[in-house]
Amino acid sequence: MQGLTRYKLIFLLPGLLILLGIILFPLIFTVRVSFSGWDAIRPGLDWIGGTNYGRLFADGRFWQSLSRLGAIAFTSVVLEYLLGFGLALLVWRQVKFRRITRVLFLIPMMTTPVVMAVIWRTIFHESLGPANDLAGMLGLGTIPWLTHSAWATVVVILVDVWQWTPFMFLLLLAGLLSLPKEPFLAAAIDGAGPIRTFFNVTFPAMAPISVGALIIRLIEASKIMETVYVITSGGPGTSTETSSYYIFIRGLRDFQIGYAAALSVTYLVIMIVLLTIIAKILTKTLVKPGA
Amino acid sequence: MKHKLLMGAVSALAIVSASTGYSQEDYTRFGIEADIPGMCSYASMDAKDYSGRTLNIISHAIPVIGEPTALHAQQFEELTGAKVNVVHVPFGDLFQRILIPFQTNQNAYDVLFYASLWIGDLNSYLAPVPEAYQNSPGMQDVTRNYIDVATWDGQMIQYPMDGDRHYLKYRTDIFSDPAMQERFKSETGRDLTVPATWEEYNEVARVFSGWDWSGDGTNNYGSAEVAKRDDLMFSAFISRAAAFAKHPDVKGGFFFDLETMEPLINTPGFVRGLELFIEASKDWAPGGANFGLGDEIFSFGGGQALMSYSWDDAFIQAQQEDSPIRNNVAAAPLPGASQVWNRDTGQWDTFDEPNRAPYITWGWTSAVSNRSQNQDMAFDYLCFFSNEANTLSDLQIGRFGVNPYRESHFDADLWTNKLGWDESLAASYVETLSSMDTSQNRVFDLRVPGVNQFMT
Numbered sequence A: 001m002q003g004l005t006r007y008k009l010i011f012l013l014p015g016l017l018i019l020l021g022i023i024l025f026p027l028i029f030t031v032r033v034s035f036s037g038w039d040a041i042r043p044g045l046d047w048i049g050g051t052n053y054g055r056l057f058a059d060g061r062f063w064q065s066l067s068r069l070g071a072i073a074f075t076s077v078v079l080e081y082l083l084g085f086g087l088a089l090l091v092w093r094q095v096k097f098r099r100i101t102r103v104l105f106l107i108p109m110m111t112t113p114v115v116m117a118v119i120w121r122t123i124f125h126e127s128l129g130p131a132n133d134l135a136g137m138l139g140l141g142t143i144p145w146l147t148h149s150a151w152a153t154v155v156v157i158l159v160d161v162w163q164w165t166p167f168m169f170l171l172l173l174a175g176l177l178s179l180p181k182e183p184f185l186a187a188a189i190d191g192a193g194p195i196r197t198f199f200n201v202t203f204p205a206m207a208p209i210s211v212g213a214l215i216i217r218l219i220e221a222s223k224i225m226e227t228v229y230v231i232t233s234g235g236p237g238t239s240t241e242t243s244s245y246y247i248f249i250r251g252l253r254d255f256q257i258g259y260a261a262a263l264s265v266t267y268l269v270i271m272i273v274l275l276t277i278i279a280k281i282l283t284k285t286l287v288k289p290g291a
Numbered sequence B: 001m002k003h004k005l006l007m008g009a010v011s012a013l014a015i016v017s018a019s020t021g022y023s024q025e026d027y028t029r030f031g032i033e034a035d036i037p038g039m040c041s042y043a044s045m046d047a048k049d050y051s052g053r054t055l056n057i058i059s060h061a062i063p064v065i066g067e068p069t070a071l072h073a074q075q076f077e078e079l080t081g082a083k084v085n086v087v088h089v090p091f092g093d094l095f096q097r098i099l100i101p102f103q104t105n106q107n108a109y110d111v112l113f114y115a116s117l118w119i120g121d122l123n124s125y126l127a128p129v130p131e132a133y134q135n136s137p138g139m140q141d142v143t144r145n146y147i148d149v150a151t152w153d154g155q156m157i158q159y160p161m162d163g164d165r166h167y168l169k170y171r172t173d174i175f176s177d178p179a180m181q182e183r184f185k186s187e188t189g190r191d192l193t194v195p196a197t198w199e200e201y202n203e204v205a206r207v208f209s210g211w212d213w214s215g216d217g218t219n220n221y222g223s224a225e226v227a228k229r230d231d232l233m234f235s236a237f238i239s240r241a242a243a244f245a246k247h248p249d250v251k252g253g254f255f256f257d258l259e260t261m262e263p264l265i266n267t268p269g270f271v272r273g274l275e276l277f278i279e280a281s282k283d284w285a286p287g288g289a290n291f292g293l294g295d296e297i298f299s300f301g302g303g304q305a306l307m308s309y310s311w312d313d314a315f316i317q318a319q320q321e322d323s324p325i326r327n328n329v330a331a332a333p334l335p336g337a338s339q340v341w342n343r344d345t346g347q348w349d350t351f352d353e354p355n356r357a358p359y360i361t362w363g364w365t366s367a368v369s370n371r372s373q374n375q376d377m378a379f380d381y382l383c384f385f386s387n388e389a390n391t392l393s394d395l396q397i398g399r400f401g402v403n404p405y406r407e408s409h410f411d412a413d414l415w416t417n418k419l420g421w422d423e424s425l426a427a428s429y430v431e432t433l434s435s436m437d438t439s440q441n442r443v444f445d446l447r448v449p450g451v452n453q454f455m456t
Helices: A002-034 A051-057 A060-093 A098-112 A112-121 A130-137 A149-178 A180-189 A194-221 A227-230 A243-253 A257-286 B002-020 B044-046 B067-078 B091-103 B117-125 B144-149 B178-188 B200-205 B233-245 B268-281 B291-302 B314-319 B377-384 B388-395 B412-419 B423-438
Strands: B054-060 B082-089 B111-114 B167-171 B221-224 B305-310 B329-332 B337-342 B347-355 B364-368
Touching: A002 A257, A051 A257, A060 A098, A060 A149, A060 A194, A060 A243, A060 A257, A060 B412, A098 A149, A112 A149, A112 A227, A112 B305, A130 A257, A149 A194, A149 A227, A180 A194, A180 B117, A180 B377, A194 B233, A227 A243, A227 B305, A243 A257, A243 B091, B044 B054, B044 B067, B054 B091, B054 B377, B067 B377, B091 B117, B111 B117, B111 B377, B111 B412, B117 B364, B117 B388, B144 B423, B167 B314, B167 B423, B178 B233, B200 B233, B200 B268, B200 B305, B221 B291, B233 B268, B233 B305, B233 B337, B268 B337, B291 B305, B291 B314, B314 B329, B329 B423, B412 B423
Parallel strands: B054 B082, B054 B111, B221 B305
Antiparallel strands: B111 B364, B167 B305, B167 B329, B337 B347
16 A cells, blocks of 8 residues: 555656646745845845835735726626626527537637737727727717726726637536436426526526636636737726736836736735635535535 | 959959958849948858858847848848847837846847837947947948937947937828818918927817818818827827927936936926827827827828827828828928926026927837857848848838938938939928937937836
8 A cells, every 4th residue: 555655656746846846936936036126227136025015015006906907807707607607508408500609609719819909909999990980870979998997997898708708608508518407307397487497496506617617717807918908008097907917017017027026926815815705705605505 | 464464453353342342243132222332231241151150139020120130130141151040029028038038147139129218228238339330331321319329328339220209290281271271270360380389289280180171081180199008108298398398508307307316207398298298189089099109100191180290100101102191291390399498497488489309219229239159240230231222221111110310311312212202292301300310409218227117
């Protein structure tokens, strides 16, 4: 038995070490950099203690970007979940053209975010884009898609929803297809209609998958960057500036490497804590024991 | 005896030819009109042998600067036998891709193409341009502006290959149209003239915004400006503020008071520029507040806007062969200010002739890393890149992003003969550009370490 354990360890060790190297080294290095004053003028890992962390607590722009990110990520993910679930329900039972419909739904997810962001920016270009042509035809006049804070936020959310609803759709469809048939047969025999079946059978049975899908998407949405970078550059003003974009500005544009590392570490800690709490709440609320 | 004399003459000619790099070989296969003799010429490079050596270059993405970098790298390879690797990087990544290898003691690139205002951050990593290259005819022809831009602490460490500045562009067909002139006069009470002040600029923009003055069925607008966040908007703002904040009689810093190092950005001159910038935004095209450089180029170059002010791109776009407004545009100096803030006296001074402050902004440049083991080859490449024949060709291709930076480029005939520009248009272009280079009240970009925190 002991020999078996030793063999297991020997075989697992290389992979484990590589994994640790890939995950831990950048993390530890980032933490170390966050205690340095590395910038464009003073390169290298000097030691300035917690100066960067002290600075970020007084950095209103960082905290604003974080709360803005929360609003954008929450709204996007909820919309993606609702739409993704709806589409999955549609395709789940549909027999005709099921395969082609599923592929069509997945196309947005398979496109490159930066390329799609460029296309969306063109669509929402207020002088030349078709979005305002359409708005004009509908009698809505010229909408300041990218030059008004609220509209710019709507555009960022819209693009994210367009791109990532298919991901929700895919996960939830897989979940629906894996559900046992018996509860649905029992509900039908008991005379339950489609709405009652959904709320009493489908939704509870899908709860664990829903929680997983929501958490995965929240993690992804909290890193939203390409869309903001290409479409609004965080503007107008700072109205669409998210945490990752702000960290990008500080780190790679202003080249305040040490400070950006402190921002990244703080952001990571906040995200781990927040997402853990959200996962617990969702599990407690949605997943019934034995589901 | 006769035979000996002839042989001697031929030998002497061969020696002279070799020393000047001049030969009769036809290099037009490289797309140039003719090789121009000199130490950077095709013939001179052809005489060199860099076989077995590799040159690593980092440059911008294709096409702006990236395309000529790659083109001339390929030609250099063919002529010298060197292997040249060109890495193309999107602009947002370029700064860190250059700086990180330097900061981490890597010798990643021999030659760098980048924004000239980064000299404050990069100067300690750059090799001085050798005397021989500084004395070459091509370099001697570079205007004082761009020699200064390439110089740090009295030493030339950047190799000039582009000349950028902001100037005004406007539609001559509209400004000279009697119906438009009448409409303008009836609305403002004054004649329609090319704006001499920023107040006039805003007034013209207001009158010509929101209606179809071009007759193509869509609304036109008075002004297109680079106003998008993080998309070179700083240059547009400084263009507007410079005339109010740069007093010709006040010395000792434009962005900072050089005695106290107090930032001057909140002084009344800059504030006035900002106020007029905000006022103008009411008359921009829909989405104008989110116009990046590409939008501004398209808006003016495509005929949507009456005026704009930035680099050459929009002008070149307007002058494309297929442009509907080709030869209906002209260049002029940036508008000025009748009242200029004097920080010495703490008062506004009134000027009879509007104060102009030409803004020499941005500009691509090149340099050689001081860690390069191939500095000889690297400088030869840059010398070849910017030789007279190549530059003449590059200037004619708008997407290359190479703009006039030599005295010889300010010859109106060049633009008329080579590109078919109208004579008056070509004259307005070269006069505007050359007058900026000789102005005594020029404004340059801030060039301090960490400049990207201030100018984005």
